[in-house]
Amino acid sequence: MSNPTAAMLVIGDEILSGRTRDANMHHLAGHLTEAGIDLKEVRVVSDDAPAIVAAVKALSDSYDHVFTSGGIGPTHDDITADCIATAFDDHIDVRDDARALLAAHYDRNGLELNEARLRMARIPDSATLIDNPVSTAPGFTIQNVHVMAGVPSVFQAMVATVLPTLSGGAPLLSRTLRVQRGEGDIAGPLGQFAQDYSDLSVGSYPFQKDGVYGSNLVVRGADAGRLDAAMKALEQIFTT
Amino acid sequence: MSNPTAAMLVIGDEILSGRTRDANMHHLAGHLTEAGIDLKEVRVVSDDAPAIVAAVKALSDSYDHVFTSGGIGPTHDDITADCIATAFDDHIDVRDDARALLAAHYDRNGLELNEARLRMARIPDSATLIDNPVSTAPGFTIQNVHVMAGVPSVFQAMVATVLPTLSGGAPLLSRTLRVQRGEGDIAGPLGQFAQDYSDLSVGSYPFQKDGVYGSNLVVRGADAGRLDAAMKALEQIFTT
Numbered sequence: 001m002s003n004p005t006a007a008m009l010v011i012g013d014e015i016l017s018g019r020t021r022d023a024n025m026h027h028l029a030g031h032l033t034e035a036g037i038d039l040k041e042v043r044v045v046s047d048d049a050p051a052i053v054a055a056v057k058a059l060s061d062s063y064d065h066v067f068t069s070g071g072i073g074p075t076h077d078d079i080t081a082d083c084i085a086t087a088f089d090d091h092i093d094v095r096d097d098a099r100a101l102l103a104a105h106y107d108r109n110g111l112e113l114n115e116a117r118l119r120m121a122r123i124p125d126s127a128t129l130i131d132n133p134v135s136t137a138p139g140f141t142i143q144n145v146h147v148m149a150g151v152p153s154v155f156q157a158m159v160a161t162v163l164p165t166l167s168g169g170a171p172l173l174s175r176t177l178r179v180q181r182g183e184g185d186i187a188g189p190l191g192q193f194a195q196d197y198s199d200l201s202v203g204s205y206p207f208q209k210d211g212v213y214g215s216n217l218v219v220r221g222a223d224a225g226r227l228d229a230a231m232k233a234l235e236q237i238f239t240t
Numbered sequence: 241m242s243n244p245t246a247a248m249l250v251i252g253d254e255i256l257s258g259r260t261r262d263a264n265m266h267h268l269a270g271h272l273t274e275a276g277i278d279l280k281e282v283r284v285v286s287d288d289a290p291a292i293v294a295a296v297k298a299l300s301d302s303y304d305h306v307f308t309s310g311g312i313g314p315t316h317d318d319i320t321a322d323c324i325a326t327a328f329d330d331h332i333d334v335r336d337d338a339r340a341l342l343a344a345h346y347d348r349n350g351l352e353l354n355e356a357r358l359r360m361a362r363i364p365d366s367a368t369l370i371d372n373p374v375s376t377a378p379g380f381t382i383q384n385v386h387v388m389a390g391v392p393s394v395f396q397a398m399v400a401t402v403l404p405t406l407s408g409g410a411p412l413l414s415r416t417l418r419v420q421r422g423e424g425d426i427a428g429p430l431g432q433f434a435q436d437y438s439d440l441s442v443g444s445y446p447f448q449k450d451g452v453y454g455s456n457l458v459v460r461g462a463d464a465g466r467l468d469a470a471m472k473a474l475e476q477i478f479t480t
Contacts, residue, residue, distance in 0.1 A: 010282075013441065014458070018267075018270030018271070018279075022266075025255075025262070026262075029256055039256045040256065041256075041284065042250075043283050045281055046281075051281070073444075073446065074423050075426070075427040077434075077444065114424065115428060116426075116427030183314050185354075185356075187314040187316065187356030188355060190315055194317075204315040204317065
């Protein structure tokens, strides 16, 4: 049985303009791999409603799970929640359960729950809330899409909440052999090896350090015994 | 007249598994903004031929320029060049001009131009080569798609070669006002400001530092005078 698949949608002009360097993709990728869910595709789109709606629909149709990051704050350019409602043809407005969370939070902090902050309580009717232990304003899950904040600390907290609720496949294990030869020397025998172990995933990631060319050969699979056997064969090929 | 648009396609299992953190997206995003080309979308896909072909076609149809990163080395999982040829219905084989570059390079370094290395001379018939001053193996441009290496130093060198040949629009200028108030306080007046200056792009990027909540308000546009006027108005709103 193959693992569940996933895609990520990063929403934000600040990434595409080069102003901000995205940190959430790398975080999510690592945690999905550990959970046995295969991240197959990432898209980054700008704060543009048609682009967001089209991407959500396409990814939701193609993969088991979709994770979005960004665009759920209180400002005018935070349009993710409304776009998700559009994508799923759902009604959206300020929801009582989300409003209650925000009201309690701002009350504790002596701040006003004004119109802008209330935008963060806009949640599609059929969604379930995702807890935000960092700054309260919730994310939400609708069908197979998990809508989360772009601020890395909040994103990470929401990932930690959502992941254990998803049934993953077998976690993907990986083993690495570092070889101090250029990829051009390695490629022939490595291609043969990849054919012999076609049930595993075999990658070559070149490096150059202090004038030395080499490559990290990474073999991935779900079965530890099979991986061990493959690594033994790989060492035979490249250390003899 | 609006700026030319661009998309980026990052190809590589190592990014999606969380093993490697992509560095090329942030580099390209910043340089495109400087060149007056609007990066509208980024996709990351795995080393999977149908996924690469579909993404190249979709992005090439939708944007003025497409930049790809990754999958043009000598190993069995480097399938980008062949996928690009498929996407454009072009013939691909080892090409004499690319072979000559590699032969001279490996000859200088006393290395054999073996079958694996020769894979890097596989170039679609109608493509033009992109110079690689770092490690010789060329990238290529076919129609509106620029195919470049994933190794950051090589990717950056290729971007530096390609960008000056593209006619950009007006470079996008940006101004930032740092405001030490939470986004919930800022959002109302900022939304009004964004409406008043709807010809500019207005973004809010929250931060939290040492318990202080604040936001960087970023205004972008091509006209310096218009930006200056907008920033004066913005300061009036948030410092009085």
